[in-house]
Amino acid sequence: MLACRRSVVRLSSGRKFTSCLDDSSRWRRHSSTGMCLEYSRNGDPEKVVVMKETTLPVPTGNQVLMKMLAAPVNPADINTIQGVYAVQPSLPSIPGNEGVGEVMAVGDECGEILQPGDWVIPRVNAMGTWRTHIVAPHTDLIKVPSNADMVTAATIAVNPGTAYRMLKDFVPMSSGDTVIQNGANSAVGQAVIQIAAALGINTINVVRNRPNIHQLKDYLTRLGATVVVTEEELRKSESVKALPPPRLALNCVSGRSGTEILRQLAHGGVMVTYGGMSRQPVIGPVGSLIFSDVTLRGFWMTRWNKEHFNDSERQQMVDDLFQLAQSGKLKPPDNTLVPFADYIVALKNAMPKEGMLGKKQILLF
Numbered sequence: 252m253l254a255c256r257r258s259v260v261r262l263s264s265g266r267k268f269t270s271c272l273d274d275s276s277r278w279r280r281h282s283s284t285g286m287c288l289e290y291s292r293n294g295d296p297e298k299v300v301v302m303k304e305t306t307l308p309v310p311t312g313n314q315v316l317m318k319m320l321a322a323p324v325n326p327a328d329i330n331t332i333q334g335v336y337a338v339q340p341s342l343p344s345i346p347g348n349e350g351v352g353e354v355m356a357v358g359d360e361c362g363e364i365l366q367p368g369d370w371v372i373p374r375v376n377a378m379g380t381w382r383t384h385i386v387a388p389h390t391d392l393i394k395v396p397s398n399a400d401m402v403t404a405a406t407i408a409v410n411p412g413t414a415y416r417m418l419k420d421f422v423p424m425s426s427g428d429t430v431i432q433n434g435a436n437s438a439v440g441q442a443v444i445q446i447a448a449a450l451g452i453n454t455i456n457v458v459r460n461r462p463n464i465h466q467l468k469d470y471l472t473r474l475g476a477t478v479v480v481t482e483e484e485l486r487k488s489e490s491v492k493a494l495p496p497p498r499l500a501l502n503c504v505s506g507r508s509g510t511e512i513l514r515q516l517a518h519g520g521v522m523v524t525y526g527g528m529s530r531q532p533v534i535g536p537v538g539s540l541i542f543s544d545v546t547l548r549g550f551w552m553t554r555w556n557k558e559h560f561n562d563s564e565r566q567q568m569v570d571d572l573f574q575l576a577q578s579g580k581l582k583p584p585d586n587t588l589v590p591f592a593d594y595i596v597a598l599k600n601a602m603p604k605e606g607m608l609g610k611k612q613i614l615l616f
């Protein structure tokens with residue numbers, strides 16, 4: 252049996268588990284296959300995604316061999332597999348845009364940059380993280396703290412990154428200002444609440460009504476939400492009226508929900524659209540445009556990352572997010588850990604069928 256070096260992995264729940272880490276020489280002698288998910292045609296993810304064995308090259312030159320620890324199933328992954336996302340990879344393709352891995356072996360040109368045992372997240376978009384192992388150039392990876400909570404590390408780049416940028420890059424916001432958002436229980440929404448709270452910014456959080464709405468309101472309030480209202484309550488809410496009018500609106504739903512948060516903006520406010528969960532267009536009320544002179548903008552993390560591939564600004568964002576996480580101010584989204592072999596369960600639970608989404612599905616390798 253192959254001996255292995257053991258490392259302890261932390262989970263936000265406080266649980267720990269021990270992962271088995273082969274060292275480089277053992278990898279060279281013993282291990283050459285891994286497992287991956289793959290799809291060869293667009294369609295229903297439950298039907299088109301299959302698990303298969305892959306052969307792994309030994310890392311050479313500037314390459315790193317990493318063992319994936321955890322990777323989330325995000326809406327963009329689902330939409331890409333369905334063929335309805337704006338950008339489509341050539342097929343066959345391994346899905347998965349983010350996740351955290353542990354370095355197992357490095358090529359001889361990696362120097363001190365990465366060492367076995369380091370934790371890394373993708374620097375590039377669409378790395379294909381739904382697989383047990385990845386061989387990639389070290390330049391495609393970002394080193395992150397290996398003592399971080401594993402789910403936090405697996406989910407920090409896309410959604411908290413989006414929240415961080417939208418709070419920083421569109422309207423100068425300071426303590427006491429207000430931001431309004433819909434889809435406030437989404438992973439991005441939960442990150443917006445927490446980052447805004449850390450900055451002293453008020454948040455008006457709009458969610459869809461549901462039978463257990465009080466549980467959701469309590470949960471988001473505990474994260475730091477100033478006000479949580481349903482779409483139906485928004486216009487009448489006294490708690491909303493008591494806050495300074497929002498200068499920034501963050502829209503991941505569009506359709507009627509987007510229109511409603513746009514109506515709440517202060518004079519000269521900005522609405523940033525970053526998602527279209529309702530699959531409806533953005534509709535701007537004429538009054539908001541003429542009398543409030545609002546501005547409609549869009550944000551795409553993938554584009555920002557490409558434009559800031561190696562910039563210090565990007566490293567600063569990663570450092571700030573991990574610092575918030577390590578000080579307990581940024582928790583990962585409410586989640587369910589799903590063993591990789593049960594990926595079908597994760598795909599099923601990640602797709603809204605009749606209404607409300609559940610917890611973020613995290614593939615555990």
Ligand SMILES: NC(=O)c1ccc[n+]([C@@H]2O[C@H](COP(=O)([O-])OP(=O)(O)OC[C@H]3O[C@@H](n4cnc5c(N)ncnc54)[C@H](OP(=O)(O)O)[C@@H]3O)[C@@H](O)[C@H]2O)c1
Nearest residue numbers: 413434437438439459503525526528529550551552607608
């Ligand atoms: N532009 C970017 O760079 C960028 C980056 C990250 C994410 N995104 C986008 O942001 C959105 C949220 O992503 P996430 O990973 O945070 O999502 P998530 O955690 O999976 O949550 C999805 C959210 O969408 C809501 N939702 C689903 N279907 C809906 C519908 N028909 N009408 C209204 N709300 C609906 C859910 O509310 P319920 O609980 O009520 O179902 C939930 O709040 C997605 O559209 C994603 O593609 C964009």
